[in-house]
Amino acid sequence: MQAKIYVTLKKGVHDPQGETVSHALSSMGYGEVEGVRMGKYIEVDLKGVEGEEARRRLNEMCEKLLANTVIESYRIEL
Numbered sequence: 480m481q482a483k484i485y486v487t488l489k490k491g492v493h494d495p496q497g498e499t500v501s502h503a504l505s506s507m508g509y510g511e512v513e514g515v516r517m518g519k520y521i522e523v524d525l526k527g528v529e530g531e532e533a534r535r536r537l538n539e540m541c542e543k544l545l546a547n548t549v550i551e552s553y554r555i556e557l
Contacts, residue, residue, distance in 0.1 A: 480525045482537050483556040486546045487518035521545055533557060 488494050494516050501515040523540070525533055537555050546553040 480529060480533060480557065482523045482525060482533065484521040484523065484537065484541060484545060485518060485554045485556075486521065486541075486551050487553075488516060489550055489552050492550045518551075519545075 488497075496517040497515040500517065501512055504512045504515070523537065525536070528536055534555060534557065537557075541553045541555070542548060
């Protein structure tokens with residue numbers, strides 16, 4: 480089973496990387512871009528775990544390592 484994890488900064492957290500990309504896009508002629516928020520995309524292949532147990536284990540992984548839950552939120556797709 481493959482899980483997809485999307486990690487993004489929480490609303491209100493300053494995103495200097497997103498601001499840099501937004502400014503660069505504007506400089507390249509993409510004036511319609513009003514803002515950019517950067518994040519992480521992670522794929523995790525699981526073996527021998529399914530359903531709610533897989534989701535529970537993935538939540539543990541995110542809470543302990545994959546996301547800084549003080550400033551980031553995450554979403555898991557199985």
